[in-house]
Amino acid sequence: MQAAFRLSRQQYAYADVLWQDMLASYGDSESPDYWRQRMQRRAYQGAILEHLLKSTHSLSSAILKQLADTRFVDVNKLELAEIAPLLLQQTFLSAPAQLLLQTLQNGYIKQIVQAQQIFDGGVVKTQNQAAAGELGQAIGLVANDNLDDPDRWPVGQWLRDLKELQDTTQAELLEF
Numbered sequence: 001m002q003a004a005f006r007l008s009r010q011q012y013a014y015a016d017v018l019w020q021d022m023l024a025s026y027g028d029s030e031s032p033d034y035w036r037q038r039m040q041r042r043a044y045q046g047a048i049l050e051h052l053l054k055s056t057h058s059l060s061s062a063i064l065k066q067l068a069d070t071r072f073v074d075v076n077k078l079e080l081a082e083i084a085p086l087l088l089q090q091t092f093l094s095a096p097a098q099l100l101l102q103t104l105q106n107g108y109i110k111q112i113v114q115a116q117q118i119f120d121g122g123v124v125k126t127q128n129q130a131a132a133g134e135l136g137q138a139i140g141l142v143a144n145d146n147l148d149d150p151d152r153w154p155v156g157q158w159l160r161d162l163k164e165l166q167d168t169t170q171a172e173l174l175e176f
Contacts, residue, residue, distance in 0.1 A: 004062040004076075005173070008166060011055035015048045016159055022048070042119075048155055049116050055162060056080065056109055063096050063169055080104065080113055096169040108161040115153055 022044035026037040060083050064075040073086065084104040087097060103109040 001065040008055045008058035015051035
């Protein structure tokens, strides 16, 4: 359990370093090269998403092992989509487990998974504009409801949200 939590912290640190590096290298929207650097920003964001997903999965494993009644379930083999139904079956959920369930159902973890699907699939086709609009609204982007533009993804907010869940989990673990 502690190893999964440490791995989650490590993956978060990688994502945060990449985010800070991307902002320092390619984040100046006033730069004349800003739009030419779009592919570099997209590559950074893809790597950040990958680390966030790994961190989230490790943190989910730690929460399920320690803070929910799932000691006999091999949570390492579960996908993030399979964790929410497992949490719903539990009779007791700690505060971090409840927060995890909430973020899996309609919070930032769901947003990260959706953004990863779009990143893996490339640009959303025009025939799917209705679905893309719905997805953008679900994600609640600040300036644009369209995930085609990775410059508008709320990666910084996802990092802060994951850090908050990790801190909540760590505080709960210290009580045991």
